[in-house]
Amino acid sequence: MTDSVLTELALGLASGKVRIVDLTATLSPDTPILQLPTEFGWGESWPFSMEQISRYDEKGPAWYWNNLKCGEHTGTHFDAPIHWVTGKDHENHATDTLPPERFVAPAVVIDAVAESAADPDFLMSVDFIKAWEERHGEIPAGSWVLYRTDWSKKASNEEYLNAQDDGSHTPGWDPATVVFLAEERDVIGVGVETVGTDAGQAPAQDPMFPCHNLMHGANKCGLASLCNLDQLPPTGAILIAAPLKIKNGSGSPARVLALVPQG
Numbered sequence: 001m002t003d004s005v006l007t008e009l010a011l012g013l014a015s016g017k018v019r020i021v022d023l024t025a026t027l028s029p030d031t032p033i034l035q036l037p038t039e040f041g042w043g044e045s046w047p048f049s050m051e052q053i054s055r056y057d058e059k060g061p062a063w064y065w066n067n068l069k070c071g072e073h074t075g076t077h078f079d080a081p082i083h084w085v086t087g088k089d090h091e092n093h094a095t096d097t098l099p100p101e102r103f104v105a106p107a108v109v110i111d112a113v114a115e116s117a118a119d120p121d122f123l124m125s126v127d128f129i130k131a132w133e134e135r136h137g138e139i140p141a142g143s144w145v146l147y148r149t150d151w152s153k154k155a156s157n158e159e160y161l162n163a164q165d166d167g168s169h170t171p172g173w174d175p176a177t178v179v180f181l182a183e184e185r186d187v188i189g190v191g192v193e194t195v196g197t198d199a200g201q202a203p204a205q206d207p208m209f210p211c212h213n214l215m216h217g218a219n220k221c222g223l224a225s226l227c228n229l230d231q232l233p234p235t236g237a238i239l240i241a242a243p244l245k246i247k248n249g250s251g252s253p254a255r256v257l258a259l260v261p262q263g
């Protein structure tokens, strides 16, 4: 009798034929957060903070716990379609109403490390995607598209945010690429290593913040501040990425894992 597919998965995990890769950055008060232009409420989204309630002491003799405070879009996090005005009218578009089927899905990884190292304002084009598809096949519908830049390996928050007088300079998307992925390839959404799914110079793009505008407008999702994408194959990984089930939430910090076939 053939084993069920989940039995096969369990055997694969036990044997190491399926490896689990953690794509999540550690969440701490040092976690870098998005720097928006001052006219867009910069500073209203708080850095992550923890306030100890007790640690096996007079306030809690047998327990250790903390209060947490942060914005929804902090650290490695999930963007729901409700996050953007263009996604506001979709159904089941918030963190508590998104279908759970969106939280486990295949992922492809597009390597733009060299391009984004050469130009921090690199915008991934449709031609760049199509050249990738020539090598790896068409991006399957229902996949996450992960944008590998190795940005998560930057030595400091300053280098990671790469803020200059005219804002941050970090890679992102040509608007046409977002439309192509959302409409021609029907992806679940895109994931990036940078602090947000859009380029640092996205406020000056047309439309402003095109990945948020067009991806959430198409009822798609986003993942930001991912790490370890260098440990994933171009195709074949399965992503487990779920937001906290926050009522009417626009997003939330998430633990993002990849199941990667070995050998």
Ligand SMILES: O=C(O)C(=O)c1ccccc1S
Pocket (backbone or CB within 6 Å): 034, 036, 073, 079, 083, 195, 196, 197, 198, 202, 209, 212, 224
């Ligand atoms: O979703 C985010 O984390 C994000 O990048 C963002 C949040 C709010 C406003 C603009 C942006 S660009």
Ligand SMILES: [Mn+2]
Pocket (backbone or CB within 6 Å): 073, 077, 078, 079, 196, 197, 224, 251
């Ligand atoms: Mn976000």
